[in-house]
Amino acid sequence: MLLLEVKDLTKRFGGLVAVDSLSFAVDEGETVSIIGPNGAGKTTVFNLITGFQRPTRGEIRFSGESIVGKRPHEIALAGIGRTFQIVKPLSGLSVFENVLVGAYASAADDGEARRIARETLEFTGLGAVGDSLAVGLPMGLRKRLELARSLATGPKLILLDEVMSGLNPSESKEAVDLIKRLRDEKGISAVAGVEHVMHVVMSISDRVIVLNHGKKIAEGRPEAVASDREVIRAYLGE
Amino acid sequence: MSKRLALSLALLGVFLVAAPFLFQARYAQHVLILVLLYVTLGSAWNVLGGFAGQLSLGHAAFFGIGAYSAAIIASKSAFSPWWGLAVGPVVVLPVAVAVGWICFRLRGPYFTLSTIAVGEMVRLVALNWRELTGGAVGVVIRPSIFSGTDKTPYYYIILVIAVGTVALCYVISRRKLGYFLQAIREDEETAESIGIDTIRYKLTALIISASLTAVAGAFYANYFLFVEPTVVLPLILSVEIVLMSIVGGLGTVGGPVLGAVLLKLSSEVFRNVFQQANLLIYGALLVIVILFMPEGLIGGFKKLFKSRLRKEQSASA
Numbered sequence: 425m426l427l428l429e430v431k432d433l434t435k436r437f438g439g440l441v442a443v444d445s446l447s448f449a450v451d452e453g454e455t456v457s458i459i460g461p462n463g464a465g466k467t468t469v470f471n472l473i474t475g476f477q478r479p480t481r482g483e484i485r486f487s488g489e490s491i492v493g494k495r496p497h498e499i500a501l502a503g504i505g506r507t508f509q510i511v512k513p514l515s516g517l518s519v520f521e522n523v524l525v526g527a528y529a530s531a532a533d534d535g536e537a538r539r540i541a542r543e544t545l546e547f548t549g550l551g552a553v554g555d556s557l558a559v560g561l562p563m564g565l566r567k568r569l570e571l572a573r574s575l576a577t578g579p580k581l582i583l584l585d586e587v588m589s590g591l592n593p594s595e596s597k598e599a600v601d602l603i604k605r606l607r608d609e610k611g612i613s614a615v616a617g618v619e620h621v622m623h624v625v626m627s628i629s630d631r632v633i634v635l636n637h638g639k640k641i642a643e644g645r646p647e648a649v650a651s652d653r654e655v656i657r658a659y660l661g662e
Numbered sequence: 663m664s665k666r667l668a669l670s671l672a673l674l675g676v677f678l679v680a681a682p683f684l685f686q687a688r689y690a691q692h693v694l695i696l697v698l699l700y701v702t703l704g705s706a707w708n709v710l711g712g713f714a715g716q717l718s719l720g721h722a723a724f725f726g727i728g729a730y731s732a733a734i735i736a737s738k739s740a741f742s743p744w745w746g747l748a749v750g751p752v753v754v755l756p757v758a759v760a761v762g763w764i765c766f767r768l769r770g771p772y773f774t775l776s777t778i779a780v781g782e783m784v785r786l787v788a789l790n791w792r793e794l795t796g797g798a799v800g801v802v803i804r805p806s807i808f809s810g811t812d813k814t815p816y817y818y819i820i821l822v823i824a825v826g827t828v829a830l831c832y833v834i835s836r837r838k839l840g841y842f843l844q845a846i847r848e849d850e851e852t853a854e855s856i857g858i859d860t861i862r863y864k865l866t867a868l869i870i871s872a873s874l875t876a877v878a879g880a881f882y883a884n885y886f887l888f889v890e891p892t893v894v895l896p897l898i899l900s901v902e903i904v905l906m907s908i909v910g911g912l913g914t915v916g917g918p919v920l921g922a923v924l925l926k927l928s929s930e931v932f933r934n935v936f937q938q939a940n941l942l943i944y945g946a947l948l949v950i951v952i953l954f955m956p957e958g959l960i961g962g963f964k965k966l967f968k969s970r971l972r973k974e975q976s977a978s979a
Binding site: 498513 | 837838841842844845847848849851852853854855856857858859860913
């Protein structure tokens with residue numbers, strides 16, 4: 425089943441075309457990676473889908489309904505979660521409270537919100553640090569908290585902006601496992617923006633979309649994309 | 663709630679109820695009433711400024727509107743000025759909504775500047791709309807229900823208002839609304855990304871904060887029986903309200919309470935002891951608290967308590 429459908433999406437900043445006639449789709453339960461060098465337009469795509477920026481042109485449909493022009497919180501409540509490239513923990517709050525705030529979005533009452541928050545902490549392996557202040561966490565855990573907070577809102581699709589940036593090898597392996605479990609255990613679709621960690625892309629993605637200068641230059645199964653001539657050229661130069 | 667906390671709250675309750683009998687001097691009772699009035703003002707401001715992180719320097723406007731509501735009811739109709747306690751928040755509501763609609767488009771220092779403008783606008787309206795407000799002359803109110811000489815009834819009324827306000831803050835801090843406001847304070851984009859309608863919740867905080875401030879204003883009018891722009895609408899009143907929360911501890915339930923008690927008591931004591939130098943000492947006190955306890959008294963005490971706890975633990979280990 426089609427979950428997210430992006431058609432002819434374009435965003436101009438003055439003379440710069442950050443996203444250029446981009447079309448793609450995400451199925452239910454599918455993990456798609458958007459890869460591309462720094463400045464390729466990945467974050468802009470995420471901002472456009474989540475309503476933080478308005479597209480210059482194009483259509484975005486989620487579960488068959490157009491979401492262009494809706495405000496970010498409406499899109500979040502419709503079922504699209506996101507994480508930020510630069511992690512933004514609610515620093516005055518504990519890890520548990522950070523996730524609790526997310527859980528309130530979908531929960532009917534206080535008790536349910538607390539239950540969802542606890543479950544989400546367990547699922548993301550943050551149970552042991554629930555009482556710590558979010559501000560003191562190491563990078564790997566902060567990224568996970570970012571994901572947990574979004575997950576607690578009960579999304580059908582989650583957009584992960586630069587999931588791997590700033591992580592050391594063991595942290596990034598844990599992140600990969602967590603992203604796989606999102607799909608396998610929760611059935612949540614994901615779109616992951618990844619700059620250049622190819623082995624990550626290969627292991628998490630059902631499908632890969634390659635952006636360069638805001639344009640889609642390749643799309644397909646990870647192995648196929650990795651051997652694509654134009655992709656290699658974009659990454660490595662001629 | 664720990665046993666020790668419950669016990670201290672119970673003791674505090676007994677003290678507050680018995681206070682007018684413990685302190686029979688009218689001046690002492692007057693100071694108690696002032697402290698409770700500022701506890702109300704600080705706590706009310708804290709809902710918007712502390713929890714939601716929207717630093718308003720225009721709360722004198724809501725206070726003044728509450729005070730003028732009571733005064734104008736008394737001067738233009740046969741109703742008791744005590745009706746101001748109910749009418750004040752109603753009058754303040756459209757003002758708060760308008761202020762929110764305009765000022766919440768701005769963030770950070772720009773929001774704060776715009777609230778100063780709101781406060782000044784309300785003051786100028788009160789100064790110039792002479793038919794209604796009496797202009798610079800103000801409005802004198804005849805005391806209603808209570809004679810005005812015995813302070814005890816006023817003490818109990820403001821006690822109920824203050825305790826109610828603090829209790830409401832406590833409930834808010836433990837509920838969804840409180841968490842949403844804190845999320846907005848920490849990062850508005852994050853709050854939006856997890857489905858929080860930031861405009862709606864900021865407006866909710868403003869309405870609660872402004873209404874409670876108006877109630878305090880209406881009480882003020884009934885207690886002082888005189889309302890004029892330089893007394894109920896000056897910028898310095900807004901600043902004073904903010905200082906209480908900052909000194910006590912922003913965004914905590916106990917912070918504005920502690921701040922109001924410390925600042926109001928010390929300003930009264932300093933005025934008597936140091937006379938002309940009272941503001942100098944008061945200023946020095948502020949600087950000391952802000953220098954050594956940047957998170958306010960509450961944060962400072964927590965740190966002290968924690969380090970003492972750690973020492974005890976390491977000593978016993």
